[in-house]
């Protein structure tokens with residue numbers, strides 16, 4: 001796992017599809033959610049726009065759950 005695949009806040013995999021060449025053609029989970037600007041602003045400036053946050057740190061787990069088809073919940 002390289003740095004682009006790691007959440008800058010907690011170090012876990014950010015599951016960014018664009019950071020992995022095998023899934024780079026897929027839309028990332030972050031395209032379908034809205035991340036609170038306060039979450040981004042809480043990051044150190046040098047970590048912004050480098051790597052994606054993980055869904056937990058971006059506080060979008062509820063949005064991702066809501067976007068899933070009922071059969072996958």
Ligand SMILES: [Zn+2]
Pocket residue numbers: 007008009010011012053054055056057058
């Ligand atoms: Zn995280």
